Amino acid sequence: MTEDKDMTTDEDGAAPVTLTPEQQARLRRRNIAVALGLIAMVGLFFAMTLVRLGGNVADRTY
Amino acid sequence: MSDITYTQNGGSNGASVSASPRGLKGATPGYMEADIADYFALLKPRVMSLVIFTGLVGMMIAPGDIHPLTAFTALLCIAVGAGASGALNMWWDADIDAVMDRTVNRPIPKGVVSAQSAAAFGATLSAASVFVMAALVGYVPAALLAFTILFYVVVYTMWLKRATSQNIVIGGLAGALPPAIGWAAVTGGLALxxxxxxxxxxxxxxxxxxxxxxxxxxxxxxxxxxxxxxxxxxxxxxxxxxxxxxxxxxxxxxxxxxxxxxxxxxxxxxxxxxxxxxxxxxxxxxxxxxxxxxxxxxxxxxxxxxxxxxxxxxxxxxxxxxxxxxxxx
CATH class of the missing domain: 1.20.120 (Four Helix Bundle (Hemerythrin (Met), subunit A))
Known part of the structure; x- marks a missing residue:
């Protein structure tokens, strides 16, 4: 069934590669893992900024 | 995968064991099989656990206080840096791993992760771990982490391992440094x-x-x-x-x-x-x-x-x- 298969190209861009549903699922899982990793890093920077600023936020002068 | 072939011209020549379709038009490259667990295996989780532990001890014996989140960040960077070194080691040594019983089932020789993907994965995580350590913990622990990664990958993996029987003696310094990184994360320096x-x-x-x-x-x-x-x-x-x-x-x-x-x-x-x-x-x-x-x-x-x-x-x-x-x- 071509409808549920992803068509992409080989490394050299020559031969088309057909992904099975299982391969598509694994690719999706890998992509989600990368996205979650990036979100976690953003969250870590945000939390560490709060930790580093601490009470100094309240003491700032405008 | 049964349709995987290896080109073993790696190691000091540039490690390029790669999984590729055996000339079959429309065949699926083996690395499309890679799941999250395969990438996790590239990080050598058992080695990573010992590195995290020794880094934690270095942190705990250090004088002074460290915020729990900063300590967590430092340990995370140590873990990711160590794991990234492992991935780069597997990339370079894929030709060796493919002929050793102990390592033949690693993701690259198994054909589920391409050598290029492992190299990109390891290099990205190495850079990220050092950057995050420098930005959120301190420059001294970041410098020590960068030195550890470079020493393990360049000095040990690329040079000593294939060159001398003293490979693991000198190369062992990379695995020994995590307590110093942990200490530096707390104190910002080093001590005896x-x-x-x-x-x-x-x-x-x-x-x-x-x-x-x-x-x-x-x-x-x-x-x-x-x-x-x-x-x-x-x-x-x-x-x-x-x-x-x-x-x-x-x-x-x-x-x-x-x-x-x-x-x-x-x-x-x-x-x-x-x-x-x-x-x-x-x-x-x-x-x-x-x-x-x-x-x-x-x-x-x-x-x-x-x-x-x-x-x-x-x-x-x-x-x-x-x-x-x-x-x-």
Whole structure:
């Protein structure tokens, strides 16, 4: 069934590669893992900024 | 995957074992099979766990306070940096891994992750771990982490491993540094205490690896890796194991002398040291047959427990708030 298969190209861009549903699922899982990793890093920077600023936020002068 | 072929022209020539379709039009490359677990395996999780643990101990024995989130970030960076080094090691050594029984099922020789993907994965995580450490923890721990990664990948993996039988002796420095990184994350500098812990791991590495190399001698010979048993023979290796063990055990007592190891550490270092020496003597005594094999595997297994328990005793003392023994200070 071509409808549920992803068509992409080989490394050299020559031969088309057909992904099975299982391969598509694994690719999706890998992509989600990368996205979650990036979100976690953003969250870590945000939390560490709060930790580093601490009470100094309240003491700032405008 | 049965339709995977390998081109093994790697190692010092540029490690390019790659999984590729066997000339079949429309065939699926093996690396499309890679799941999250395969990428996690590239990080050498068992090695990573010991590195995290020794880094944590370095952090715990350091004077001063560190915010729990900063400590978590530092340990995360140490873990990711160590894992990234492992991935880069697997990329470079894929040709060796493919011919060794112990490593043939790693993701690259298995054909589920391409060498290029592993290299990109390792390089990205290496850069990210150093950057995050520098931005959120400090420049000194970040510099030490960068040095550790570069030393492991460039000095050990790319140079020493295939060049000299002293590969794991010198290369062992990379695996020994995490306590110093942990200490630097708290204090922003270095001192004698973390360097003693680094020296303990440095001295522990040769008998640990050579015990395994004695058993896996055929593997290393087939792969052409000049491990000490391959180059100098099993008997010379047994002498070296005993020599390093004799140096390691008194070095393990140094935290007592310097006053940052207490009663728990005293009991642990003496008991564990006696056990380590006994097993090293057995390796030296039994040179043939099943007993020789058994002795080497026993020392290898115990060496992991030795390091873990020795560092755990320091951790327990700090967590329990026990005063250091400090008999000579």
């Amino acid at each position: 205490e973390p360097l003693v812990l680094v020296a303990i791991i440095f001295m522990w590495t040769p008998p640990h690896f050579w015990a395994l190399a004695l058993v896996r001698n055929d593997d290393y010979t087939r792969a052409g890796v000049p491990m000490l048993p391959v180059v100098a023979g099993p008997d010379a290796t047994r002498n070296q194991i005993l020599l390093y063990s004799l140096l390691l055990v008194p070095l393990g007592a140094m935290p007592l002398v310097l006053g940052f190891g207490g009663v728990v550490y005293a009991v642990a270092s003496i008991g564990l040291g006696a056990g380590f020496l006994t097993l090293a003597v057995n390796v030296w005594r039994y040179r043939t047959g099943a007993l020789a094999h058994k002795s080497a595997m026993r020392l290898f297994g115990f060496s992991i427990f030795y390091l873990f328990a020795l560092f755990a005793s320091l951790l327990i003392e700090r967590m329990a708030g026990l005063a250091p023994f400090a008999p000579f200070v």
